[in-house]
Amino acid sequence: MALTRGRRRPEPMNYWPGFVDALSTMLLVFTFLLTVFVMAQYFLSRDVGGKDAALARLNREIEELTALLSLEKGGKTEAQQTLATLTATLDQTRRERDALAASASASSETLDAEKQLSAKARSQVELLNQQIAALRRQLAAIEEALAAQEAKDKESQARIADLGSRLNVALAQKVQELARYRSDFFGRLREILGDRPDVKVVGDRFVLPSEVLFETGQASLTTEGRAEIDKIALALTDVAKEIPPEIPWVLRVDGHTDKRPISSPQFKSNWDLSAARAIAVVQYLAAKGFAPQHLLAGAFGEFQPIDEGDSDEALRRNRRIELKITER
Numbered sequence: 001m002a003l004t005r006g007r008r009r010p011e012p013m014n015y016w017p018g019f020v021d022a023l024s025t026m027l028l029v030f031t032f033l034l035t036v037f038v039m040a041q042y043f044l045s046r047d048v049g050g051k052d053a054a055l056a057r058l059n060r061e062i063e064e065l066t067a068l069l070s071l072e073k074g075g076k077t078e079a080q081q082t083l084a085t086l087t088a089t090l091d092q093t094r095r096e097r098d099a100l101a102a103s104a105s106a107s108s109e110t111l112d113a114e115k116q117l118s119a120k121a122r123s124q125v126e127l128l129n130q131q132i133a134a135l136r137r138q139l140a141a142i143e144e145a146l147a148a149q150e151a152k153d154k155e156s157q158a159r160i161a162d163l164g165s166r167l168n169v170a171l172a173q174k175v176q177e178l179a180r181y182r183s184d185f186f187g188r189l190r191e192i193l194g195d196r197p198d199v200k201v202v203g204d205r206f207v208l209p210s211e212v213l214f215e216t217g218q219a220s221l222t223t224e225g226r227a228e229i230d231k232i233a234l235a236l237t238d239v240a241k242e243i244p245p246e247i248p249w250v251l252r253v254d255g256h257t258d259k260r261p262i263s264s265p266q267f268k269s270n271w272d273l274s275a276a277r278a279i280a281v282v283q284y285l286a287a288k289g290f291a292p293q294h295l296l297a298g299a300f301g302e303f304q305p306i307d308e309g310d311s312d313e314a315l316r317r318n319r320r321i322e323l324k325i326t327e328r
Contacts, residue, residue: 083271090267098166110119204326210257210277219276221284229281232323233288239325240294248328251285253278254298258315259305275299281321296328 201207213225221229236251243249255274267273278297286292307314 007129105157109286115279132322149150153174159200204324206323208321208323209316210321213281213321214277217264217273218269218278219273226284229284230288233285233290236285236290241293249325250294250328252296252298252322252323252326253281253285254300254324256300256304256318256320257302258318260315261300271299271301275320 208228212220212228215222255276255278257270257274259270262270262273267276275297278299282295282297285295302318304316305318306320307317309315
């Protein structure tokens with residue numbers, strides 16, 4: 001039996017309780033971790049909700065601060081404008097104050113000066129009164145001298161009036177003499193030129209059509225024109241010898257055109273053309289030996305027509321050279 005006991009087989013080991021213990025431990029650990037996670041989620045959710053509320057509150061406060069800042073900026077701008085206005089008003093007030101102070105100072109100085117002048121003026125008034133009395137005495141003497149001079153002036157005026165009447169008579173005589181010589185000149189021209197219908201005497205003027213002397217639009221005497229001027233020069237030379245040298249006279253040569261405008265490289269206007277034609281006649285007479293001091297060239301262009309019509313005949317009559325003996 002002892003041998004039998006000594007040879008008893010060992011009993012197999014039971015692992016199941018250990019597994020149960022390990023699983024229980026793991027289950028307890030898992031339950032603990034799950035509890036910790038749930039608690040962490042709870043506290044985290046509560047913190048996040050609080051932060052959202054705080055963030056919303058902060059946004060509202062920011063909006064309120066932004067509105068207040070805008071109002072503050074507007075108030076600051078208005079305050080700056082008000083400050084600028086008040087500053088300008090203050091500067092203006094200061095300038096006015098300075099001006100008033102300067103004016104008051106000047107007035108004070110003026111008043112002092114006037115007081116000083118017042119005393120001086122009284123002494124000067126006395127002196128002036130004495131001088132006025134002396135001047136009155138001098139004026140009385142001058143009036144007596146003027147009365148005597150007026151009597152002499154009346155006599156002189158009478159002499160001047162007599163001389164003026166004599167001069168007028170003499171001038172009238174000279175004018176009559178000049179008119180007589182003018183009449184002689186026109187009479188001799190009629191004899192020389194003959195009874196030509198295109199050459200006329202109008203009042204105290206001798207009228208020659210431009211076609212007799214010049215080509216159309218030109219200011220150079222034609223051969224026929226020079227022949228006509230020769231006849232005029234002959235008559236004028238004879239009359240000039242008879243005119244006394246003390247009579248101031250000239251032969252006036254006036255150029256006239258029609259109203260049709262002209263513009264050429266040589267003549268820019270009718271005035272230029274009429275002046276050139278009158279000068280051409282004067283220069284030709286001077287070249288023939290006529291005294292230049294008794295020659296005068298005038299130009300009227302189209303501004304002194306003798307016929308206001310528009311026909312060819314009216315235009316032809318206005319294109320003319322007029323000769324006139326007149327006073328210088």
